[in-house]
Amino acid sequence: MEKLIIKGNIPLNGEIKISGAKNAALPILAATLLSSAPIQISNIPHLQDVTTIVSLLGQMGVRITLDERSNIEVDASRLESFHAPYELVRTMRASVLVLGPLLSRFGEAEVSLPGGCAIGTRPVDQHLKGMQAMGAEIRIENGYIKAKAAKLRGATIVMDIVTVTGTENIMMAAALAKGQTIIHNAAREPEVEDLANFLNTIGAKVSGAGTSTIVIDGVEKLGGGRYHVLPDRIETGTYLAAATITRGKIKLKNTRPDLLESILLKLEEIGAIIDTGIDWISLDMKGRRPYAANISTAPYPAFPTDMQAQMMAVNTIAEGTGVITETVFENRFMHVQELQRMGANIALKGNTAICTGSDHLHGAPVMATDLRASASLVLAGLAAHGETTIDRIYHIDRGYECIEEKLAQLGAQIHRIPSEHRE
Numbered sequence: 001m002e003k004l005i006i007k008g009n010i011p012l013n014g015e016i017k018i019s020g021a022k023n024a025a026l027p028i029l030a031a032t033l034l035s036s037a038p039i040q041i042s043n044i045p046h047l048q049d050v051t052t053i054v055s056l057l058g059q060m061g062v063r064i065t066l067d068e069r070s071n072i073e074v075d076a077s078r079l080e081s082f083h084a085p086y087e088l089v090r091t092m093r094a095s096v097l098v099l100g101p102l103l104s105r106f107g108e109a110e111v112s113l114p115g116g117c118a119i120g121t122r123p124v125d126q127h128l129k130g131m132q133a134m135g136a137e138i139r140i141e142n143g144y145i146k147a148k149a150a151k152l153r154g155a156t157i158v159m160d161i162v163t164v165t166g167t168e169n170i171m172m173a174a175a176l177a178k179g180q181t182i183i184h185n186a187a188r189e190p191e192v193e194d195l196a197n198f199l200n201t202i203g204a205k206v207s208g209a210g211t212s213t214i215v216i217d218g219v220e221k222l223g224g225g226r227y228h229v230l231p232d233r234i235e236t237g238t239y240l241a242a243a244t245i246t247r248g249k250i251k252l253k254n255t256r257p258d259l260l261e262s263i264l265l266k267l268e269e270i271g272a273i274i275d276t277g278i279d280w281i282s283l284d285m286k287g288r289r290p291y292a293a294n295i296s297t298a299p300y301p302a303f304p305t306d307m308q309a310q311m312m313a314v315n316t317i318a319e320g321t322g323v324i325t326e327t328v329f330e331n332r333f334m335h336v337q338e339l340q341r342m343g344a345n346i347a348l349k350g351n352t353a354i355c356t357g358s359d360h361l362h363g364a365p366v367m368a369t370d371l372r373a374s375a376s377l378v379l380a381g382l383a384a385h386g387e388t389t390i391d392r393i394y395h396i397d398r399g400y401e402c403i404e405e406k407l408a409q410l411g412a413q414i415h416r417i418p419s420e421h422r423e
């Protein structure tokens, strides 16, 4: 397996461009299954997770053309299969996003249950409950969700918990259903809104996305169109945290500060000087050490769980003690043990991590366990004195486009080495 090697203790300095959002690109690509007309999507990030969903759509018979400038053309006019196999779904839970569109357009879907994952059990009961309310017959057989519906019909659905992909799956299912669907307690994440905007671009009737009540009036048929995916707020936040932890000064372009309010406010609270324009953000630490952050993660617009690990890395070298509470996933502290190997002073108490910052971390061999955990290790490595080797970096390739190139552009000493042996 490939590794990243980082020589740390260098303040980041410079400008980079932010890529399109992974968590918007995935549902939008899944939603192309709803239409038989050609669709062009731009600002698609080059990521392993995108490759996974493209392979999944390709296996079903969707014709996809990719160019090197982040554009994708999709033609889902003919499908040969409505099957999402375990081999693909287990590598990426978001594959379950094909369930709603398949059921809505073809009346049939067979999607592997995602199963457990490193950061918790992550069930899909809310996705299924919503589709059952719309008239789908769902059986779980041999690890697969087998769903059928002659024609989905609109329904009023109250989500028991706020779920991002659950809201998206139901929204897609409702796009071609007969009548009106109302989703109460919907996720308000910007990526949910981006999916709604995409659906409306190809002829759907979705309103209220971005609020906790989404109304979808089903239409007979969806058409073609062009859509530009919104910027990745978590990639943006990760680079801002990287500049904060290294006491650097950076400018990020092709992003949207309005998507990151909770993150920007937190970074300002701990000492960063932030400036923004419509599509850029700059951050300057003026060479100073950040103060420790107290954070409680929660659904949007609160502080995102996908930035929790990165802020934990910042706390390890901050002035004072910071308390981070993870309320979205039950097992999302796997980076803590690895950060401790680099000298971090963190005590875990249930879903709370209490971290007292030390003057500096020291480089060490560490292991990435999931996507955002691996980002936190990269950040820690950038700040640490000495050399850090991060193993299992395939996790990071799932969600960060060209991470070592972008960090090198900001002055980091980072490179990738091939595996010594195959596992």
Ligand code: UD1
Pocket: 022, 023, 026, 093, 094, 120, 121, 122, 123, 124, 125, 126, 127, 128, 161, 162, 163, 164, 165, 166, 191, 299, 305, 306, 328, 329, 330
């Ligand atoms: C999405 C994001 C992920 C982010 C997460 C929370 C994508 C592709 N991924 O994941 O990056 O970390 O939102 O912001 O957009 N739950 C249930 N039953 C369900 C569905 C979810 O109990 O049917 C629980 C989960 O276990 C979790 C919580 O709800 O504790 C929130 O999960 P959810 O919002 O569904 O996360 P994802 O959509 O999988």
